[in-house]
Amino acid sequence: MGAMAARNISRFWEWGRKIICVGRNYADHAKELKNAIPTEPVLFLKPPTAYVREGSPILVPLYTSNLHHEVELGVVIGKGGTSILQSDAMDHVAGYALCLDMTARDIQDECKSKGLPWTMAKAFNTSCPVSEFIPKENIPDPSKVKLWLKVNDQLRQSGCTSQMIFSIPYLISYISDFITLEEGDLILTGTPKGVSAVQDHDELQAGIEDILTMTFKVNRQEL
Numbered sequence: 001m002g003a004m005a006a007r008n009i010s011r012f013w014e015w016g017r018k019i020i021c022v023g024r025n026y027a028d029h030a031k032e033l034k035n036a037i038p039t040e041p042v043l044f045l046k047p048p049t050a051y052v053r054e055g056s057p058i059l060v061p062l063y064t065s066n067l068h069h070e071v072e073l074g075v076v077i078g079k080g081g082t083s084i085l086q087s088d089a090m091d092h093v094a095g096y097a098l099c100l101d102m103t104a105r106d107i108q109d110e111c112k113s114k115g116l117p118w119t120m121a122k123a124f125n126t127s128c129p130v131s132e133f134i135p136k137e138n139i140p141d142p143s144k145v146k147l148w149l150k151v152n153d154q155l156r157q158s159g160c161t162s163q164m165i166f167s168i169p170y171l172i173s174y175i176s177d178f179i180t181l182e183e184g185d186l187i188l189t190g191t192p193k194g195v196s197a198v199q200d201h202d203e204l205q206a207g208i209e210d211i212l213t214m215t216f217k218v219n220r221q222e223l
């Protein structure tokens, strides 16, 4: 690819932009981890080095013995902005992606108990598996999308974006008040209940009903 080749939003994961994650956005998941239902969005970041695409494995960091899957709808920003109004928010969306927010749950628990940030639990290499880009037109109503995830063919998560506490327009507006959104940024909108541990050699399959499925292998990181 020549240096002048136009960047294509359908390969947003190559752009090196921000990944902004929303936590505890589904009450059933907040409850299963014994967290309070948030009154404001809980936010954290992953670096663009967290991306992994189908065909490459999800690597289990050496320092965790409890790596969890979290299936989430990702929102790809198509037009940047600061202090975006909720009423304008959907004009800033280019499309969507099915995403996993891979989480070292044991490390996160330790960070939580010590009041420390979640970076090592959430932001490691391959912590953000992503599907193909889904153009906005293919999901006319992102507030009614069914997501599911299976581990070795067993259903673990199934939820609907209608269960989100904070809507996509609300999240875009809320985030953009203090982090300028840029074209190519990705917002992970939180996971429904059913998170569970994955092991070396597991196969994860996830889908957005009627739109797409994706498959990832899990591999222990080599020493």
Ligand SMILES: O=C([O-])CC(=O)C(=O)O
Binding pocket: 021, 022, 023, 024, 025, 026, 029, 033, 070, 101, 103, 108, 189, 190, 191
């Ligand atoms: O680790 C957590 O439970 C918070 C989170 O990412 C989510 O709810 O999607």
Ligand SMILES: [Mg+2]
Binding pocket: 021, 022, 023, 070, 072, 101, 190, 191
């Ligand atoms: Mg999550």
